[in-house]
Amino acid sequence: MPFKSTPQPFNAAINAVTVGVGDKAMTLGGENVLPLYTFDAPISNPPKIGFEITDTGLELAVPGIAALYEGAATIGERAKKAETLEGVDFISLKFAGADPNGENKSAEDCAAVAKEVAGATSLPIVVEGCGNAEKDAVLFEKVADALADKNVLFLSAKEENYKAVGAAVGLAYGQKVGAESSVDINLAKQLNVLLSQLGVKNENIAINPGSAAVGYGFEYVASTMERIKAAALSQNDTSLQMPIVTPIASEAFGVKEAIVSEEDMPEWGPAEQRGIDMEISTAVSAIAYGSNAVILRHPESVKTVSSFVKAMTE
Amino acid sequence: MALKGLDIFKITPKTNCKECGNPTCMAFAMKVAQGAIPLEKCPHISAEVMAELSEATAPPMKTIKIGAGDKEFTLGGETVLARHEKTFVSKPLYAVSVCTGQSDEKREKVLSALDTIDYDRIGERMYVELIEVNDGTGDKDQFIELTKKALTYNRTLVLSTTNAETAKEALALCKDEKPVLNGATPDNYQEMNAVATEAGVVLGVCADTLDALYDTVAALEGLGNKNLILTVSDKSMKDAFAFAVQIRRAALKNNDRTFGYPSLVHVNRLAAGDHNMQTALASLFTAKYGSIVVMEEMTYSQALPLYGLRQNIFTDPQKPMKVEPGIYPLNGADENSICMTTVDFALTYFVVSGEIERSGVPVNLLISDAGGYSVLTAWAAGKLSASSIGKFFDEFEIEKKIKNRTLVLPGKVAVLKGEVEERLPNWNVVVGTNEAVELVKFLKEFKG
Numbered sequence: 052m053p054f055k056s057t058p059q060p061f062n063a064a065i066n067a068v069t070v071g072v073g074d075k076a077m078t079l080g081g082e083n084v085l086p087l088y089t090f091d092a093p094i095s096n097p098p099k100i101g102f103e104i105t106d107t108g109l110e111l112a113v114p115g116i117a118a119l120y121e122g123a124a125t126i127g128e129r130a131k132k133a134e135t136l137e138g139v140d141f142i143s144l145k146f147a148g149a150d151p152n153g154e155n156k157s158a159e160d161c162a163a164v165a166k167e168v169a170g171a172t173s174l175p176i177v178v179e180g181c182g183n184a185e186k187d188a189v190l191f192e193k194v195a196d197a198l199a200d201k202n203v204l205f206l207s208a209k210e211e212n213y214k215a216v217g218a219a220v221g222l223a224y225g226q227k228v229g230a231e232s233s234v235d236i237n238l239a240k241q242l243n244v245l246l247s248q249l250g251v252k253n254e255n256i257a258i259n260p261g262s263a264a265v266g267y268g269f270e271y272v273a274s275t276m277e278r279i280k281a282a283a284l285s286q287n288d289t290s291l292q293m294p295i296v297t298p299i300a301s302e303a304f305g306v307k308e309a310i311v312s313e314e315d316m317p318e319w320g321p322a323e324q325r326g327i328d329m330e331i332s333t334a335v336s337a338i339a340y341g342s343n344a345v346i347l348r349h350p351e352s353v354k355t356v357s358s359f360v361k362a363m364t365e
Numbered sequence: 366m367a368l369k370g371l372d373i374f375k376i377t378p379k380t381n382c383k384e385c386g387n388p389t390c391m392a393f394a395m396k397v398a399q400g401a402i403p404l405e406k407c408p409h410i411s412a413e414v415m416a417e418l419s420e421a422t423a424p425p426m427k428t429i430k431i432g433a434g435d436k437e438f439t440l441g442g443e444t445v446l447a448r449h450e451k452t453f454v455s456k457p458l459y460a461v462s463v464c465t466g467q468s469d470e471k472r473e474k475v476l477s478a479l480d481t482i483d484y485d486r487i488g489e490r491m492y493v494e495l496i497e498v499n500d501g502t503g504d505k506d507q508f509i510e511l512t513k514k515a516l517t518y519n520r521t522l523v524l525s526t527t528n529a530e531t532a533k534e535a536l537a538l539c540k541d542e543k544p545v546l547n548g549a550t551p552d553n554y555q556e557m558n559a560v561a562t563e564a565g566v567v568l569g570v571c572a573d574t575l576d577a578l579y580d581t582v583a584a585l586e587g588l589g590n591k592n593l594i595l596t597v598s599d600k601s602m603k604d605a606f607a608f609a610v611q612i613r614r615a616a617l618k619n620n621d622r623t624f625g626y627p628s629l630v631h632v633n634r635l636a637a638g639d640h641n642m643q644t645a646l647a648s649l650f651t652a653k654y655g656s657i658v659v660m661e662e663m664t665y666s667q668a669l670p671l672y673g674l675r676q677n678i679f680t681d682p683q684k685p686m687k688v689e690p691g692i693y694p695l696n697g698a699d700e701n702s703i704c705m706t707t708v709d710f711a712l713t714y715f716v717v718s719g720e721i722e723r724s725g726v727p728v729n730l731l732i733s734d735a736g737g738y739s740v741l742t743a744w745a746a747g748k749l750s751a752s753s754i755g756k757f758f759d760e761f762e763i764e765k766k767i768k769n770r771t772l773v774l775p776g777k778v779a780v781l782k783g784e785v786e787e788r789l790p791n792w793n794v795v796v797g798t799n800e801a802v803e804l805v806k807f808l809k810e811f812k813g
Contacts, residue, residue, distance in 0.1 A: 053579065267673070268677070270448065273677070328644045328670050332647075355641040359649075362602045
């Protein structure tokens with residue numbers, strides 16, 4: 052009796068959400084199978100790879116990243132260089148400098164930076180805030196206005212600021228809203244429901260149900276994403292069918308394994324390679340459990356994760 | 366197929382004799398159906414019925430043991446496809462690969478790293494458990510020599526060769542250590558089966574397609590061998606993943622016992638020479654359905670994320686990860702450094718200790734037993750209180766061991782300050798930050 056290999060696609064699918072404009076616009080989601088299960092049905096929109104650029108240039112402390120940007124004086128020039136990296140699907144512009152507890156850059160300044168980056172690249176743009184709910188709401192509104200015709204995804208609207216962000220970004224400017232919750236399927240669902248009640252259409256929402264570096268509570272991230280995909284696909288739960296976007300960069304490069312210097316831990320070897328391995332491992336794990344897009348910081352990680360995705364889905 | 370409680374009830378004597386320790390036969394049947402107690406507990410079920418049923422009640426995926434003594438490991442035995450459904454029972458094992466015909470220099474590099482990567486992470490020993498010996502040249506003597514060399518590294522071996530003669534001689538060297546013999550194919554499975562069965566070791570089966578693999582496993586089972594591991598395709602990453610998922614899914618979801626065995630993945634062959642891609646693939650197969658993951662080598666930069674990932678995924682979701690209570694001196698802290706306290710929930714410990722390390726300020730981090738809960742949960746459950754902290758101070762003789770008298774409490778339990786001051790009158794009790802990320806600033810600005 053031969054093995055019966057039965058494809059097991061679902062009757063429901065993840066929403067297809069398009070970000071960016073023109074030839075390079077990208078579509079997240081759309082699949083009716085579990086992550087990377089191409090043997091069940093083809094995955095027409097493979098997971099996308101984003102490259103993170105910060106307004107403060109904090110990533111330039113890593114030699115391999117600084118090397119990419121050699122000769123680039125402005126953030127626009129950095130965006131141009133980032134675009135040449137093979138495997139990059141979108142630019143993720145992070146306004147780390149807007150944090151009121153840090154440099155506290157004004158929303159207007161940030162909007163100008165966003166315009167400069169958008170002028171330099173034709174890749175889709177994802178905007179990451181500083182994490183301060185109040186400031187992000189103001190910041191996103193200005194940036195949404197500055198990039199009005201660019202179909203940008205904003206990360207993120209949270210429980211504390213979803214009304215302001217949803218109304219400004221999603222309703223007034225028709226941009227894409229990223230809904231962020233902290234590793235709990237019910238919180239993720241609740242925020243999606245609240246955003247739809249506000250009037251934001253499902254096809255304009257992507258979600259970030261939490262992220263963590265591997266080894267740092269990643270099991271919660273993994274199980275939350277697995278349960279979201281299971282509910283979306285097998286139970287056709289329309290309030291959980293949004294594609295998942297996971298910022299990996301700051302998680303992976305923020306843990307001890309990536310930070311501690313080689314002088315302090317000689318047997319661990321160079322810190323940069325540890326950051327790369329941490330980023331690759333976290334990104335691939337996130338994709339395996341359901342991310343439709345990951346945001347990375349190191350060119351080497353981009354190279355590996357993009358060829359991984361290509362090999363797994365083509 | 367798993368049996369329902371009522372099906373089992375039908376074959377019990379229905380006398381409620383209580384000899385099995387249960388009040389009624391129905392209660393017994395229900396527990397058997399849940400897998401809580403074995404059918405054998407009932408002394409009145411005949412041997413024939415028992416044999417018939419044990420097949421039906423057997424778990425869908427077999428539990429396979431490899432290695433011997435303190436190098437014995439358990440693979441398989443899984444009952445669910447996702448960790449939130451129940452619990453994964455067997456973590457994947459990592460192997461490094463040595464091969465006949467490869468340069469001495471390369472081999473030395475792979476093997477010498479084994480001693481370096483051996484550390485403790487939340488009470489679990491992290492090291493490369495296995496060495497795979499590959500028959501690269503087909504030369505028997507070289508394979509035997511390499512096996513001898515690998516044996517000196519005190520690891521359980523995976524002997525990969527498709528030559529039954531070579532396998533036999535290699536096993537003669539080490540069969541008591543119960544290595545895996547990997548190399549049964551649709552062409553040679555009969556000879557390989559004879560060698561593996563005689564030596565009493567687990568046999569690894571490989572084939573180019575899922576169909577051929579399935580048929581070969583069925584043929585081996587027909588020969589009475591149910592001590593197997595299935596090697597996934599090494600033709601492409603996509604095929605390898607398709608094999609791993611479909612094998613596991615067939616066994617657990619579709620109750621096809623022929624595929625109810627652990628799997629072995631050759632990451633080293635899927636991405637030869639590509640360090641970063643091997644990190645990617647090892648992560649993928651740790652997350653999904655690899656039981657043995659073979660890598661070209663294991664470097665520290667790969668071990669740190671991989672072992673962290675494995676520890677995360679293969680913990681029991683119903684049991685929080687805990688660190689041992691005690692004094693953790695950070696940044697070179699001594700008896701004159703300030704003390705901070707938090708709970709023993711591993712994630713809390715990691716985040717808090719990470720931020721303290723980032724601050725560079727010497728701190729004695731005091732971890733008391735709080736049942737493995739996070740700060741607020743532990744407080745709400747009464748596991749983190751002035752008396753639990755006081756008890757910890759007594760048990761660990763903190764006042765004798767540390768001269769400094771400043772204790773920082775987690776900001777979220779600021780309400781405990783008064784009670785802690787009462788319980789520890791000699792101490793200057795300070796309320797710390799609500800979130801760990803604020804600790805760097807807090808500690809840098811903290812004066813005495």
